[in-house]
Amino acid sequence: MAQRVSFDFDLVTDVESPADEDGVHDSFSQLIQEQCHDLHDVIEMTPLDPEEESRDDVESLEAPVYQRSDSDGPQQTDHLIGERWSSDTLKVLSSMPSRTIGRSRGAIISQYCNRTMQLRRRRQSRPSIQHFPRSARPSIRGYGVETDAAGFEEEENKRERLVNNLQNLSDSDRVRMLRAMPLSLSEKKELRMLVLNKAEHSVSQNQIPCCSQLKYYIIIALRHGWYSWLSFLSSLQLWQTALKCVGGRFGTGVLSYFIFLRTLLFFNVFMFLVTGLLLVVPQAIAHPDLDQNITVRSTWGLEVLTGAGYFSHSLLYYGYYSNKPLQTGHSCSASSNKTSSSCGLSYNMPLIYFFTIGAAFFITCIILVYTMSKSFGQSFRIDKSKGLLAIKVFSSWDFKVIKKSSVRLQRANISTQLKELVAEVNHQKLKFPVLQRLFRLSIHMLAWIMCLGSTLACVLAVYYFSEYMHGDLLRRAHTNSSDPLLEEASLLAIPVFVSSLNLLLPGFFNVVAWMEEYDSPSVLNYISISRNLLLKVSVLGVLCYHWLGRVATDPQSLGLECWESFVGQELYRFLLMDFIFMLLDTFFGEFLWRVFSQKALKRERKPVFDIARNVLELIYGQTLAWLGVLFSPLLPAVQIIKLLFLFYMKKVSLKMNCQASGKPWRACQMTTIFITLLCFPAFLGAAVCVTYTMWTIKPSASCGPFQGLKNMFQAGKRWFQELAAANPDLHWLPSAHAYLVENPLFLFLSAGIFLIVIYFHSQVVDGQRKIIELLQEQIENEGEDKKFLITRLQHIHERKRRVTPRRVKEASEVHTHTLTHAYTYTHIHTHSHTHTHSLIYTHTHTHTLTHTHTHTHTHTHTHLHTHIHAHTHAHTHTHTHTRALTRAHTLTHSHTHSLM
């Protein structure tokens, strides 16, 4: 019986653990000793722990409230936090359904009860017998207050219902449901036993039959294999520890550079695999009957740099690949994947060349667009709250980390990131006066003019220099009398010139940006990126014109047998020069500068890693590689080697020479931007150039797979015509090819459909965004209501605190009202709650009456008053009231018993 009494008082605590009951008993006796100065303190006497009770004294009205350590800061959003709640308000707050769901078992059970119900409905689509609970996630809490053991009963009830629901589910559903519940194992076990008992087939589970045991072993083995495969896959994640180390020391910005480098590496590996398997390997196996009578000179050093000489007639370049169908003899397997129509042992090299390059570009494009859209989706969600900080804080800890040192690293990482975020948020609040802003604006204008001017100068310089070198080449082709070494070295002139421009101008841009004094590091980065991008794109544009406009249109005058190979060599030279200049830059720009600044200038600080410039250099190199794939199918391999070198070099240099940025900044959408840049100007530009070459420029007449054709594109057409000629049934093929591929209408049509689909998608997203906004507004309104109700509750509590024991009647009234308010909020039977409380109230007083002999008179009075009050309030519910009264009496008795 004593136990039941304690439940009576249990306004908020869980019924689940006896520990709480002890607490209740403790506080109870303590209360009796305190002689109950204030009525209200008697009423709310069930905090979670006994110590709280002692703090909750009448003299010190300090309720156990949360106090912000920095309450002075102006807060707009959370008024609620800044205020101090009295303990009763806190108690009511803590019994709100939204809060109990986070900790109480009963709430979880009822939530899952609803969920199983829904599942059942969905599965069986028949009306359920039990009535459906009111809200989607009701809490047992609301009921916990009703009558003495009603809460408990209610929970039992819920549990019963849950068991029923579970029983009606299918076996697998039930197991899945149970597994998904965040309950402890013993409770799940209990639930399952209940379900099984209901179903009355609990036997025959203990024995696992022999054959199924075998089956299980096989499954175990399979699963082990699968897991080890998975772990193998995850170990393939290249450079994971290195990346984590870099991220931990230098923040996400620098990390995004290295991740980008890794992405580029994967792109190149893909490209290399495609071209290597489909072009290089068959050609190398086939040994075409090209006459290899070119004398190989021994000036090796220069040839590696220029890519000419020995290399010019190798697999590296376009010119080496033959136009004849390769007679692969026995190995039809290697060739059958493309020209499968007639496995006549022929490997149609022009066609394969054309389609391989085309398919490689197409797949790269798809991968790029996919990654871009994915990272766009991640960094620009459709709801308006960003939630970056919250996500960072809630889900950044990697629980799998167990090493002490890596924990330290992870902490450093998280700390840096949080600081970056906070710095960014702070920055948004800065404002300048008008005059200063005007001044800054003019400085920015000046800086942009300087940058654009220097870029223009660069472009012109490259244009005229390349024209001069072209003229030089022309002259030399006619005179043919100069030193071959000098001739080769002169080939390096343009790459060196362009690379040194690429090296010097970003430094100039940095000086300009330093003059501008941007205070947000991310803005600085974006500005720097856009300037560098402008420079590189325009220089590359001029170079493309040089190659495709000057060299390709008039190869004879240059004495070139194969202009494609020449362009391939040029690109190879550019790529290599770019790499060499990067090495030099790392050595001089980072290492020597660090030594100089630390030794000579006595500065403590190390230089900061320039993300924008380095990323742009990567993009530039990648564009060159993509441009060159057509002319030199092995160029991706060169790029792979370059990137591998670069990664380790940059990592070492970063650790030695650089320090984490002084102004921490976030690279929230950095990776997205890099990918976008890679996709839009870089890849698209390269693809346009390659397509242009394929479509319009006449290939060399005497070398390469496309010799004798008007353009490379004709390879496909010719093949179709051959097919049609060989097989009369396919006579429609050439015309179909002409209509589908050569006719631009088809292209336009597909592009149009694509655009329409995109448009519809964006419309749908727009609609969803509107609905989300509406819903969010509604939630905010509800929050306002809640805030209002809580403040009212608090007011009433405060008023009640001020009343003396003499005016208890008023206090009791107030109390009843308070509860009404509180439960209006929770929407659960306001009236019945009022009753409950008057009941508890009465009960409490009986106690005091029995056990304390001081103040007896007053309290009896109170008792009566309460009665009357309760009556007036609840005249419609007379039944309930009387029952409650009688119960209160019995309870009084019981408690007297227990205390005696």
Place this chain on the structure above:
Amino acid sequence: MGGTSSKLPKDLLSEYQVRLTHVMCLFRAHKIFSELQGGENGPYSSRVSMQKILTLPELKANPFRKRLCHVFSTSDMKDGSLNFEDFLDLLSAFSDTATLEIKSHYAFRIFDFDDDGTLDARDLEKLVNCLTGETDDTRLTAEEMRQLISNILEESDIDKDGTVNLSEFQHVISRSPDFVR
């Protein structure tokens, strides 16, 4: 009683309704647990104190290790001691196969340092301190902390009551693409 390597009662196996593919894991877990018990083959329901659990290499450096024990403990004494079933709960919540629902639920309870059912600013402060560590160079300044907490609340506290409750927490978590623990 079970096989030679493990003293796990066989009837428990069926009682746990383990996915039978995980039986090996279960045996391994039991082995670890009985080692923690100190070699003595006590009944499977006996408890292991928090101090002993914390000596596990997986938990040694974890800043949330005490919270982990408290959350998963079903002990009446609230001392964070675990019995075997609690231990299994812990393991399964951290396994790769656990659902987002379970993970977010337990994560919420781990982060709810005062067990009041919501994450208020005090919880958040403790959480951030756990994340960044207590050394001076990684620790956030008071001003940064204030800013951070008010921003977190602004972002995730949808109904603006000054605390983050479970559903708000799950809302945030669901938007995080890499909630892996």
